[in-house]
Amino acid sequence: MKPESRKEEIIKAAAILFKEKGYSAVTMRDLAKAMGIKAASLYNHIQSKQEILSTIIIDLAEEFTTGMNQIVNCDKNATKKIEHIIDLHIDVTLRNSDGLASLNNDWMHLEEKNLQYFEKMRHDYEENFRNIVKKGVDQEEIKPFNIEIMVFSTLSTLRTLYLWYPKQKNIDADLLKHDMISVLLKGVI
Amino acid sequence: MKPESRKEEIIKAAAILFKEKGYSAVTMRDLAKAMGIKAASLYNHIQSKQEILSTIIIDLAEEFTTGMNQIVNCDKNATKKIEHIIDLHIDVTLRNSDGLASLNNDWMHLEEKNLQYFEKMRHDYEENFRNIVKKGVDQEEIKPFNIEIMVFSTLSTLRTLYLWYPKQKNIDADLLKHDMISVLLKGVI
DNA sequence: GTATAAAACTAACAATCGTTAGTTTTGCTT
DNA sequence: AAGCAAAACTAACGATTGTTAGTTTTATAC
Numbered sequence: 001m002k003p004e005s006r007k008e009e010i011i012k013a014a015a016i017l018f019k020e021k022g023y024s025a026v027t028m029r030d031l032a033k034a035m036g037i038k039a040a041s042l043y044n045h046i047q048s049k050q051e052i053l054s055t056i057i058i059d060l061a062e063e064f065t066t067g068m069n070q071i072v073n074c075d076k077n078a079t080k081k082i083e084h085i086i087d088l089h090i091d092v093t094l095r096n097s098d099g100l101a102s103l104n105n106d107w108m109h110l111e112e113k114n115l116q117y118f119e120k121m122r123h124d125y126e127e128n129f130r131n132i133v134k135k136g137v138d139q140e141e142i143k144p145f146n147i148e149i150m151v152f153s154t155l156s157t158l159r160t161l162y163l164w165y166p167k168q169k170n171i172d173a174d175l176l177k178h179d180m181i182s183v184l185l186k187g188v189i
Numbered sequence: 190m191k192p193e194s195r196k197e198e199i200i201k202a203a204a205i206l207f208k209e210k211g212y213s214a215v216t217m218r219d220l221a222k223a224m225g226i227k228a229a230s231l232y233n234h235i236q237s238k239q240e241i242l243s244t245i246i247i248d249l250a251e252e253f254t255t256g257m258n259q260i261v262n263c264d265k266n267a268t269k270k271i272e273h274i275i276d277l278h279i280d281v282t283l284r285n286s287d288g289l290a291s292l293n294n295d296w297m298h299l300e301e302k303n304l305q306y307f308e309k310m311r312h313d314y315e316e317n318f319r320n321i322v323k324k325g326v327d328q329e330e331i332k333p334f335n336i337e338i339m340v341f342s343t344l345s346t347l348r349t350l351y352l353w354y355p356k357q358k359n360i361d362a363d364l365l366k367h368d369m370i371s372v373l374l375k376g377v378i
Numbered sequence: 379g380t381a382t383a384a385a386a387c388t389a390a391c392a393a394t395c396g397t398t399a400g401t402t403t404t405g406c407t408t
Numbered sequence: 409a410a411g412c413a414a415a416a417c418t419a420a421c422g423a424t425t426g427t428t429a430g431t432t433t434t435a436t437a438c
């Protein structure tokens with residue numbers, strides 16, 4: 001049991017509240033109550049409400065960026081790369097499903113600098129995904145459907161995992177990965 | 190050109206703002222500015238901020254409920270029923286993509302009564318969807334993958350259409366339906 | 379032109395927001 | 409026991425929130 005700093009505890013509690021009501025609807029007094037202290041005491045550990053949000057989102061976005069870069073640079077065919085992307089999303093979701101709510105729904109409340117940084121990471125991520133699918137179509141690994149629709153459909157499912165996973169009791173991570181790959185790649189009929 | 194009431198104009202403007210920043214982050218002064226009037230003037234047309242939100246969400250939820258009930262009661266096989274569900278989502282998205290943002294992200298800010306009503310409609314909708322897929326599996330129309338994953342995956346994509354559709358310029362509705370059915374049902378490899 | 383209703387306005391309210399300043403408590407180290 | 413830093417506290421600030429009351433403007437019908 002690693003000694004978790006008070007700041008990390010606050011950020012974790014905040015992520016849960018942000019997931020339930022969204023960043024704007026959660027007050028510093030709500031967060032303090034969840035921590036069992038007064039709102040002003042939070043400021044012994046964090047600089048601002050905004051700092052909490054940007055920590056949650058930017059850390060996760062960088063995790064996805066790092067993971068995607070490894071996948072892009074690995075020596076596999078398109079299908080295997082897409083399987084790795086599915087793996088990546090499931091891994092991150094299992095580790096921090098609360099934070100993913102903020103990444104998905106509250107990124108627009110980031111301030112200027114971090115907002116730009118986030119939007120660039122998201123854009124690059126999607127672009128990398130798109131290129132992998134394109135290459136798969138060119139090499140006739142992947143069916144020549146509308147590429148935008150394939151990318152969008154897959155990403156939608158992976159990005160929404162955070163909502164669905166916590167409701168499934170005791171689902172095995174490897175089984176989840178296997179089934180998700182089947183459904184997303186091979187279709188249901 | 191039907192005469193759109195001032196109230197309808199306000200709700201439409203609100204849906205756009207809610208989509209951009211979420212219900213809690215949009216103030217009545219923001220909404221008034223978007224309408225070119227003062228905040229207090231809004232109250233000549235609407236009762237409260239909450240009324241705007243519940244109008245947006247409940248109307249849409251009832252639309253989905255009605256559509257799903259027709260599909261459930263029609264005399265088709267599971268595959269055709271799923272195709273109809275895809276149709277339904279695309280139709281609603283084309284008609285009111287702004288409002289769908291609130292339905293997806295701000296339903297938790299509904300008050301007690303409407304919150305319960307909404308949650309029941311959503312639960313029934315998902316249950317109907319699940320049963321259609323189950324029947325399809327039983328009759329060997331649909332592959333025997335994990336049902337929860339198939340339902341979740343399809344619904345995630347359809348629910349997120351509102352984010353993606355407005356970015357695609359001039360995409361034809363029928364083409365979109367056709368390709369979406371292909372990707373969601375037949376898989377990409 | 380005058381009456382009437384719709385729709386805008388100004389001004390303000392009580393509540394709540396994120397945050398700061400200054401102080402006290404807590405828990406460890408010596 | 410004393411000293412000290414971490415972490416809690418109380419009290420309050422200026423700004424903003426949704427909303428109300430009362431008034432004025434605008435547009436339509438006669």
